[in-house]
Amino acid sequence: MNATHQSVRAQITAILLAWGSPPALAETTAEVMTETDLMGVDSHGISMLMGYEELLRLGQLRIAGQPRVAREFGATALVDGGDALGHPPAVLAMRMAVEKARIHGIGAVGVVNSHHFGAAGYYARMAAASGFVGMVFSSTRGISMVPPRGAEPVLGTNPIAFAAPNGEGQPMVLDMATTTVAANKVKVYHLKEKDVPPGWVVDGAGNPVTDHAEANDYVFKRQEGGLTPLGEHKGYGLALMVHILAGTMVGASFSPIRNRSQRSDEPNNIGHMMLALDPRAFRDMDAYTADMAGVVEVLRGARPANPEEPVLIPGDPEDMSRTERLETGIPIPASLERHVREIAERAGVPFVLEAVPGA
Known part of the structure; x- marks a missing residue:
C-alpha cells in the first residue's frame, strides 16, 4: 500500500x-x-x-509527560522532556535555540529525560527554515555499535544533523548516524524481508551478517555483534563525541551503565542537543547568501557520471522523496x-x- x-x-x-x-x-x-x-x-x-x-x-514511556524549561542562561537552556516521546521537547528546544540565536547570535538548548525523537534532520531543518544554521546531536537508548576490534556493542548510533540555508529555497542538509547505517534501517529491511548489504552488521566474531532476520537479531536482540561504526575508528570517535554533547553535558544516561541497574519500567533518559547559529553574527547576510549560492553552483555544476542524473547536494534525496510521496x-x-x-x-x-x- x-x-x-x-x-x-x-x-x-x-x-x-x-x-x-x-x-x-x-x-x-x-x-x-x-x-x-x-x-x-x-x-x-x-x-x-x-x-x-x-x-x-x-512502563518506560510516560506518554503524557509535558516538556518544560528546567534551566536557562542567556544563550543556553535545558528542556526536561518529562520521560515522554522526544519529538515535542526537541521541537521546543530547537525553537528556543533559534530565538536565542536571534538575540545572541548563537543558541544552545539541551534536552534531558527524553526518548526517541525521530530523524535528527527534521530539527536541523527547523533552524534553516528561519535563516539559521542548525546542528543536532542525540544520544540513544539502544547499544548497537561494535567498536573496532570489539565483539560486543558499547555505543549507540548517536546521530548528527546539520542544515544551512543556501539561498536556493531548500537548505543544505546532512542527517547521519555514526554507525554505517541507522539501526532502524535494518528493521526496515527486515520488514521488507530484504537482506542487508555486507558491512552493515557483524556477528560476535566480526563476520558480516546479511540475512535480514539474523541482522535484525544482532542489532536489537543479541548481546554480541551489531552495527559497524562509520569509517571504523572515526565513527566510533564521533559517536563518543555526540554522547558527550547530547548525553553527558545535559545529564542523560549512558546506556551501557544505565542497563546495569535499570528496572524494566524505568525511563531511558535519552538526551539531545540543539544548536542554532545566526550567520549575521559573523557577516552580512547578503554576503553569506551569495557565497552559499556560489558553493551550490559549483556542486551542481560538477560533471555528472550519467547526464540523465544530475549531481545532488546534501538534502536533495529527502526533498525529492517528499515531492514524490506527496503525490504517490x-x-x-x-x-x-x-x-x-x-x-x-x-x-x-x-x-x-x-x-x-x-x-
Whole structure:
C-alpha cells in the first residue's frame, strides 16, 4: 500500500491519543513522524509505533509527560522532556535555540529525560527554515555499535544533523548516524524481508551478517555483534563525541551503565542537543547568501557520471522523496500494515490508512 500522508498523520495521531498523549503533543509527534516518512526516512516514521508501543507496555514511556524549561542562561537552556516521546521537547528546544540565536547570535538548548525523537534532520531543518544554521546531536537508548576490534556493542548510533540555508529555497542538509547505517534501517529491511548489504552488521566474531532476520537479531536482540561504526575508528570517535554533547553535558544516561541497574519500567533518559547559529553574527547576510549560492553552483555544476542524473547536494534525496510521496503516497509494506492494524486494534482506534488512488 502507498498511503496518503494525511491518513498516516491521522493514524499516528489517533493511536497516540488513545495511548494517553495530550492532543498538542500528539499533533507535534505525528507531524514530525509523517514529515520523516515523506522525506523517505522510513526507519523513523510510522514504523516506530511498534517500538513506542513496547516502551509504553514496559512502563518506560510516560506518554503524557509535558516538556518544560528546567534551566536557562542567556544563550543556553535545558528542556526536561518529562520521560515522554522526544519529538515535542526537541521541537521546543530547537525553537528556543533559534530565538536565542536571534538575540545572541548563537543558541544552545539541551534536552534531558527524553526518548526517541525521530530523524535528527527534521530539527536541523527547523533552524534553516528561519535563516539559521542548525546542528543536532542525540544520544540513544539502544547499544548497537561494535567498536573496532570489539565483539560486543558499547555505543549507540548517536546521530548528527546539520542544515544551512543556501539561498536556493531548500537548505543544505546532512542527517547521519555514526554507525554505517541507522539501526532502524535494518528493521526496515527486515520488514521488507530484504537482506542487508555486507558491512552493515557483524556477528560476535566480526563476520558480516546479511540475512535480514539474523541482522535484525544482532542489532536489537543479541548481546554480541551489531552495527559497524562509520569509517571504523572515526565513527566510533564521533559517536563518543555526540554522547558527550547530547548525553553527558545535559545529564542523560549512558546506556551501557544505565542497563546495569535499570528496572524494566524505568525511563531511558535519552538526551539531545540543539544548536542554532545566526550567520549575521559573523557577516552580512547578503554576503553569506551569495557565497552559499556560489558553493551550490559549483556542486551542481560538477560533471555528472550519467547526464540523465544530475549531481545532488546534501538534502536533495529527502526533498525529492517528499515531492514524490506527496503525490504517490508513503509506502507501507504489507508486514508494517499488519503491525499498524494490530496496534490500532489494541489501542481501540480504527485503522484509517488510505491508499493513494491509482498508486
